[in-house]
Amino acid sequence: MSEHTAHGTMTLKLIVWRQKGPTEPGRFETYLARNITEHHSFLEMLDVVNEDLINDGKEPIVFDHDCREGICGTCSQVINGLAHGGQTRTTVCQLHMRTFKDGDTIYIEPWRAKAFPILKDLMVDRNALERIIQAGAYTSVNTGAAPDGNSILISKEDADYSMDAAECIGCGACVAACPNGAAMLFTGAKVSQFAALPQGQVEARERVFSMIEVMQKCGFGNCANHYDCQAVCPKDIDVKFIARLNREYLKALVM
Amino acid sequence: MILDGKSPTGPIEQTWDMHRLKMKLVNPANKRKYKILVVGTGLAGASAAASLGELGYNVEAFCYQDSTRRAHSIAAQGGINAAKNYPNDGDSISRLFYDTVKGGDFRSREADVWRLAQVSNNIIDQCVAQGIPFARDYGGYLDNRSFGGAQVSRTFYARGQTGQQLLLGAYSSLSRQIKAGTVKIFPRTEMLDLVVVDGEAKGITIRDLVTGEIRCHVGDAVLLCSGGYVNVFYLSTNAMGCSATAIWKAYKKGAFFANPCYTQIHPTCIPQSGDYQSKLTLMSESLRNDGRCWVPKNHGDNRPPNEIPEEDRDYYLERKYPSFGNLAPRDISSRAAKEQCDDGRGVGPGGRGVYLDFRDPINRLGKHTIEERYGNLFEMYELITAEDGYSVPMRIYPAPHYSMGGLWVDYNMMSNIPGLFVLGEANFSVHGANRLGASALMQGLADGYFIIPYTIADYLAQTEPGVVTIDHPECAKSIEDVNAYTDRLLSVNGKRTVTGFMRELGILIWENVGMERSEKSLTEAIEKIPAIRNEFWENVQIPGNGSGINQQLEIAGRTAEFLEFAELLARDALHRNESCGGHFRVEYQYEDGEAKRDDENFSYSAAWEYKGIGRRPELHKEPLKFENVELAVRSYK
Numbered sequence: 001m002s003e004h005t006a007h008g009t010m011t012l013k014l015i016v017w018r019q020k021g022p023t024e025p026g027r028f029e030t031y032l033a034r035n036i037t038e039h040h041s042f043l044e045m046l047d048v049v050n051e052d053l054i055n056d057g058k059e060p061i062v063f064d065h066d067c068r069e070g071i072c073g074t075c076s077q078v079i080n081g082l083a084h085g086g087q088t089r090t091t092v093c094q095l096h097m098r099t100f101k102d103g104d105t106i107y108i109e110p111w112r113a114k115a116f117p118i119l120k121d122l123m124v125d126r127n128a129l130e131r132i133i134q135a136g137a138y139t140s141v142n143t144g145a146a147p148d149g150n151s152i153l154i155s156k157e158d159a160d161y162s163m164d165a166a167e168c169i170g171c172g173a174c175v176a177a178c179p180n181g182a183a184m185l186f187t188g189a190k191v192s193q194f195a196a197l198p199q200g201q202v203e204a205r206e207r208v209f210s211m212i213e214v215m216q217k218c219g220f221g222n223c224a225n226h227y228d229c230q231a232v233c234p235k236d237i238d239v240k241f242i243a244r245l246n247r248e249y250l251k252a253l254v255m
Numbered sequence: 256m257i258l259d260g261k262s263p264t265g266p267i268e269q270t271w272d273m274h275r276l277k278m279k280l281v282n283p284a285n286k287r288k289y290k291i292l293v294v295g296t297g298l299a300g301a302s303a304a305a306s307l308g309e310l311g312y313n314v315e316a317f318c319y320q321d322s323t324r325r326a327h328s329i330a331a332q333g334g335i336n337a338a339k340n341y342p343n344d345g346d347s348i349s350r351l352f353y354d355t356v357k358g359g360d361f362r363s364r365e366a367d368v369w370r371l372a373q374v375s376n377n378i379i380d381q382c383v384a385q386g387i388p389f390a391r392d393y394g395g396y397l398d399n400r401s402f403g404g405a406q407v408s409r410t411f412y413a414r415g416q417t418g419q420q421l422l423l424g425a426y427s428s429l430s431r432q433i434k435a436g437t438v439k440i441f442p443r444t445e446m447l448d449l450v451v452v453d454g455e456a457k458g459i460t461i462r463d464l465v466t467g468e469i470r471c472h473v474g475d476a477v478l479l480c481s482g483g484y485v486n487v488f489y490l491s492t493n494a495m496g497c498s499a500t501a502i503w504k505a506y507k508k509g510a511f512f513a514n515p516c517y518t519q520i521h522p523t524c525i526p527q528s529g530d531y532q533s534k535l536t537l538m539s540e541s542l543r544n545d546g547r548c549w550v551p552k553n554h555g556d557n558r559p560p561n562e563i564p565e566e567d568r569d570y571y572l573e574r575k576y577p578s579f580g581n582l583a584p585r586d587i588s589s590r591a592a593k594e595q596c597d598d599g600r601g602v603g604p605g606g607r608g609v610y611l612d613f614r615d616p617i618n619r620l621g622k623h624t625i626e627e628r629y630g631n632l633f634e635m636y637e638l639i640t641a642e643d644g645y646s647v648p649m650r651i652y653p654a655p656h657y658s659m660g661g662l663w664v665d666y667n668m669m670s671n672i673p674g675l676f677v678l679g680e681a682n683f684s685v686h687g688a689n690r691l692g693a694s695a696l697m698q699g700l701a702d703g704y705f706i707i708p709y710t711i712a713d714y715l716a717q718t719e720p721g722v723v724t725i726d727h728p729e730c731a732k733s734i735e736d737v738n739a740y741t742d743r744l745l746s747v748n749g750k751r752t753v754t755g756f757m758r759e760l761g762i763l764i765w766e767n768v769g770m771e772r773s774e775k776s777l778t779e780a781i782e783k784i785p786a787i788r789n790e791f792w793e794n795v796q797i798p799g800n801g802s803g804i805n806q807q808l809e810i811a812g813r814t815a816e817f818l819e820f821a822e823l824l825a826r827d828a829l830h831r832n833e834s835c836g837g838h839f840r841v842e843y844q845y846e847d848g849e850a851k852r853d854d855e856n857f858s859y860s861a862a863w864e865y866k867g868i869g870r871r872p873e874l875h876k877e878p879l880k881f882e883n884v885e886l887a888v889r890s891y892k
């Protein structure tokens with residue numbers, strides 16, 4: 001082990017995907033993460049590696065992150081083959097180094113999906129998800145036009161169901177984990193959130209049609225019931241929302 | 256200069272309605288001729304951009320994240336206030352108004368706060384109509400919870416993710432306008448300069464964070480909705496990218512910066528665990544609805560918390576503030592926690608922590624109820640600390656959280672630069688010296704949905720559209736300046752990393768300009784900041800170049816602004832010889848340690864004008880008048 005290593009800390013071998021731009025070829029590079037404690041978050045561990053790289057006059061590893069508390073959905077890394085590292089209900093930024101041990105080798109890669117081109121290193125372009133939302137994930141209410149909040153009664157059960165779906169942070173892990181690069185869990189959650197609420201009924205048919213149409217146009221694949229999406233989802237969004245999406249679609253067809 | 260906030264006078268309950276009647280309107284057919292630039296897509300920016308788009312204006316919206324949905328508003332947990340009085344527990348617009356003025360320690364404008372309270376109810380209606388799944392009771396009605404600084408239950412919530420749901424609601428309205436073509440969005444774009452033409456705000460210069468391109472966007476008005484500046488402490492509850500850059504650049508172009516010293520330190524955050532730490536995580540204040548704060552009564556009591564019997568525990572908030580107890584406002588609760596730790600009775604590593612205990616509520620209500628109320632917060636706590644908050648009390652400590660100060664705006668939310676409007680946390684308007692819980696979300700959405708659509712029309716109606724075009728010499732000059740600045744950063748080629756400087760600055764500001772300030776600590780900070788700044792410009796190391804994605808360059812720019820801004824923060828704190836709200840000067844306190852305001856000399860907002868780096872900014876005062884609430888010592892006992 002390195003002479004720089006402080007007592008009681010870990011040294012880890014990182015094998016990281018580096019890629020200069022969308023059209024450049026990428027490759028794996030190996031780095032050492034030194035002096036890591038169990039309390040470091042995964043991203044703080046990468047911060048340490050980046051500081052070392054900068055001090056060596058090298059370019060640090062580019063990765064997306066912002067809130068670092070599991071809610072903004074910005075962080076996006078595949079760790080040892082699993083989106084967000086595979087810990088239940090956890091984003092990369094919430095992953096802590098206590099789940100690793102001294103001497104471990106860790107593979108770090110970007111989201112890989114046809115619809116998400118790599119911008120640099122671990123950073124990808126997720127604009128395709130935006131386009132699905134823009135296709136119809138809203139109620140057409142103008143500011144100022146709303147009735148009193150309590151004039152729309154919603155059973156606790158429906159509100160809870162809708163909230164279960166609405167918790168999606170839009171990180172795209174479901175797409176990255178899916179062998180077909182499908183965005184059915186993402187789209188299904190959004191459609192289901194509105195489908196469960198009275199406010200969502202008026203535009204239900206148009207919503208599900210346009211969202212599915214755009215989803216297909218953006219290069220996302222089809223769902224083949226692998227359910228890897230729910231397994232990696234940091235919010236544990238249930239695959240029942242995919243079934244709901246299909247039901248809503250069929251309903252719209254016969255409407 | 257004596258500043259005039261142009262607040263309407265007359266009976267307070269009529270101020271906003273009368274003002275709306277007096278303001279000019281833009282003819283519907285003319286609206287599309289006006290271009291409005293919106294910097295930021297958090298609650299304030301997204302709601303403004305969407306509402307202005309719906310009205311038919313031509314809107315461009317910018318954010319530094321890869322999606323407008325990821326603004327830091329997404330992280331707000333606890334809830335949003337409104338004066339609906341659904342629980343029938345005595346709430347009203349007047350009471351929300353009163354609580355907010357008092358909570359702000361009487362350092363805000365009455366009419367602005369009244370308007371906020373008045374439109375609060377519309378916000379809830381709007382959000383419900385958007386399909387936001389707020390918590391409901393078994394009858395299907397909207398549910399409420401209590402929050403610090405209030406004795407009524409007026410907080411609406413969506414589990415522990417209220418900010419997320421509100422932002423996704425505003426984002427859905429924004430997405431609808433993007434589809435309709437009224438709004439164009441520019442994600443991964445950072446504003447680096449304000450373009451001022453003949454004294455009016457007419458554009459912004461931005462850096463495309465993917466291509467590195469630096470270019471100008473022109474418009475007929477600019478809205479800054481760029482959030483707060485507490486990342487000046489380095490460690491805070493804000494997201495990594497939150498910065499003062501947008502408002503600081505505007506300040507350097509002549510916009511006044513008001514009350515920067517009003518910063519909020521939130522009482523319930525997870526304590527820092529090491530030097531490598533990059534941010535602090537908030538545990539929503541709503542936890543104090545049920546959780547009880549305590550420390551051991553006796554020094555050196557190292558027993559595990561569950562083995563410390565009742566008589567050896569000091570529930571210090573309940574002891575000091577019997578009527579509000581654990582729901583005392585944030586500034587007071589934070590200082591109380593620090594006081595216990597300074598007294599040597601803090602818990603956890605380094606003695607910088609207090610317990611937040613759920614044993615009693617779990618015994619009373621059952622674990623299930625607590626889980627339903629705060630499940631995601633317990634889960635978050637466990638992810639970070641590897642401890643189970645249900646069975647062992649959580650450990651918490653105060654952390655920088657929110658900035659009440661910001662760019663000075665008048666009642667129309669316009670800064671002293673005509674055409675430059677400032678919304679949300681970026682302005683200084685309604686929270687005075689301290690913000691109450693669940694009021695920032697309310698403010699952001701009030702500003703964006705229900706205020707700016709009216710007040711901007713008053714300005715635009717008196718402005719000819721499209722007079723400044725992209726080939727204006729001021730645009731060229733701004734682009735040149737930003738290019739030169741970027742080149743200067745990249746060419747230092749020194750030996751220390753950007754984060755090293757930001758950490759150094761953060762520690763200095765936290766220690767000298769944090770929860771407690773003194774003439775000595777502030778003078779010391781004002782002396783030391785320029786030294787760090789000078790070293791930064793001589794010794795910072797930024798790898799790579801400006802022609803593409805360069806995250807070090809991005810944080811270097813933000814750090815450079817913080818290194819300037821920090822000095823203004825300390826100067827404002829030094830000039831304010833009183834304690835009020837989040838600004839606590841040790842020299843000004845009562846014998847029992849409570850903050851001592853000086854209404855005779857400091858009942859004003861301090862608005863600073865830029866005079867050059869390292870030069871003393873000029874102070875302008877806006878006197879505060881209180882006609883509807885009586886100035887009183889703020890007591891929560």
Ligand SMILES: Cc1cc2nc3c(=O)[nH]c(=O)nc-3n(C[C@H](O)[C@H](O)[C@H](O)COP(=O)(O)OP(=O)(O)OC[C@H]3O[C@@H](n4cnc5c(N)ncnc54)[C@H](O)[C@@H]3O)c2cc1C
Binds near residue numbers: 331497678696
């Ligand atoms: C952890 C946490 C919990 C909170 N909980 C609550 C709560 O329960 N209730 C409550 O009322 N308040 C809460 N708050 C406070 C509240 O969330 C914020 O004050 C509020 O959301 C700020 O909204 P905003 O729109 O002003 O700014 P933000 O949401 O911060 O948005 C800023 C926007 O500006 C953009 N931006 C910034 N600088 C630039 C630039 N230079 N160029 C381009 N774009 C830029 C960003 O990309 C972003 O889109 C909480 C805050 C935190 C941090």
Ligand code: FES
Binds near residue numbers: 064069072074075091
């Ligand atoms: S950085 Fe926000 S979810 Fe990970």
